Amino acid sequence: MTRWSELEPTLARAQPIGKYTAARIGGPADYLFVADSGTSDATLIDVFTAALGAGVPVRVIGGGANILVSDAGVRGLVIVNRAGGIVWEEDGCVQVRAGTGLLALARAAAARGWRGFEWAVGVPGTVGGAVVNNAGAHGSDMAASLVEAVIVQADGALETWPKARFAFDYRTSALKQAADPLLVLSARLHFDADDPAAVQARMSEYTAHRRRTQPSGASLGSVFKNPPGDYAGRLIEACGLKGCTIGTAQVSTVHANFFLSDGQTRAADYRALIELVQAEVERRFGVLLEPEIQFVGEW
Numbered sequence: 201m202t203r204w205s206e207l208e209p210t211l212a213r214a215q216p217i218g219k220y221t222a223a224r225i226g227g228p229a230d231y232l233f234v235a236d237s238g239t240s241d242a243t244l245i246d247v248f249t250a251a252l253g254a255g256v257p258v259r260v261i262g263g264g265a266n267i268l269v270s271d272a273g274v275r276g277l278v279i280v281n282r283a284g285g286i287v288w289e290e291d292g293c294v295q296v297r298a299g300t301g302l303l304a305l306a307r308a309a310a311a312r313g314w315r316g317f318e319w320a321v322g323v324p325g326t327v328g329g330a331v332v333n334n335a336g337a338h339g340s341d342m343a344a345s346l347v348e349a350v351i352v353q354a355d356g357a358l359e360t361w362p363k364a365r366f367a368f369d370y371r372t373s374a375l376k377q378a379a380d381p382l383l384v385l386s387a388r389l390h391f392d393a394d395d396p397a398a399v400q401a402r403m404s405e406y407t408a409h410r411r412r413t414q415p416s417g418a419s420l421g422s423v424f425k426n427p428p429g430d431y432a433g434r435l436i437e438a439c440g441l442k443g444c445t446i447g448t449a450q451v452s453t454v455h456a457n458f459f460l461s462d463g464q465t466r467a468a469d470y471r472a473l474i475e476l477v478q479a480e481v482e483r484r485f486g487v488l489l490e491p492e493i494q495f496v497g498e499w
């Protein structure tokens with residue numbers, strides 16, 4: 201096991217991490233480690249445990265597609281996990297490293313004629329982030345196909361969690377609520393066989409639907425969860441907030457639950473816009489919208 205004193209000099213320091221997020225927002229991480237597909241599981245585990253063992257806080261992110269990172273940035277170590285890899289098994293199961301892109305997995309499953317992951321075709325981010333968030337769309341989600349996942353504990357111990365242990369619910373899981381830092385290392389998913397053309401047709405339909413209904417600029421996807429029986433976007437639009445702007449953060453004119461950023465946007469403005477929208481929807485409709493995105497870093 202590597203010691204922190206050996207690891208620390210090799211890490212990038214004070215690196216802005218906005219470029220690792222979908223909204224392109226966020227100040228520096230004290231230490232940054234970016235894992236790609238050439239990074240072994242052993243190295244990932246080593247980096248994670250060496251920092252935690254030395255009392256350095258660790259935040260693992262994947263595609264950064266559902267997090268708003270503060271302007272002040274993140275204290276401690278940020279691990280950007282883009283370590284991908286897909287191993288197909290015979291029985292419709294697939295073993296996927298957590299840094300695998302959702303789009304890559306959706307395309308690979310479709311090419312093999314496996315159905316069950318078409319929903320992910322327009323969802324940015326990684327398998328790890330999707331497990332934490334129970335990401336989903338078009339009536340399906342991660343919980344529908346996850347069999348189990350390998351989780352690294354702070355001391356480096358590996359645990360295989362069966363699906364039930366994740367307590368999946370709408371865009372959340374036991375991991376999203378966990379107090380202790382955990383690393384999702386890999387996931388095992390199960391798909392069913394289908395006609396490859398039918399799978400491809402559904403993916404094309406979902407892609408076209410997104411192009412029609414969602415903005416193309418930088419964003420974090422849906423900022424708020426839909427409240428029971430309603431849509432956050434409908435409520436925001438009914439408040440007349442489409443196009444509302446703070447700094448360069450803007451409520452999309454295409455889909456009111458998407459907030460756009462332009463590469464210069466301050467996290468403080470993006471968050472202020474979220475709070476303004478939340479307060480206005482509550483004032484008008486008595487509904488307190490719950491953010492789907494997570495606020496990361498020092499606020």
Ligand SMILES: Cc1cc2nc3c(=O)[nH]c(=O)nc-3n(C[C@H](O)[C@H](O)[C@H](O)COP(=O)(O)OP(=O)(O)OC[C@H]3O[C@@H](n4cnc5c(N)ncnc54)[C@H](O)[C@@H]3O)c2cc1C
Nearest residue numbers: 262263264265266325326328329330332335336384420421
């Ligand atoms: C344009 C756009 C459209 C979107 N559409 C959808 C949609 O239709 N449905 C939907 O559900 N979401 C949607 N999202 C949100 C986002 O794509 C999903 O939430 C996705 O699952 C986030 O994955 P990620 O890898 O980017 O996670 P991140 O944003 O990087 O992280 C999310 C959480 O997971 C944790 N995490 C990430 N990887 C690991 C790991 N390996 N180990 C431990 N913890 C980890 C992070 O610490 C954080 O708590 C959209 C986002 C955008 C920008």
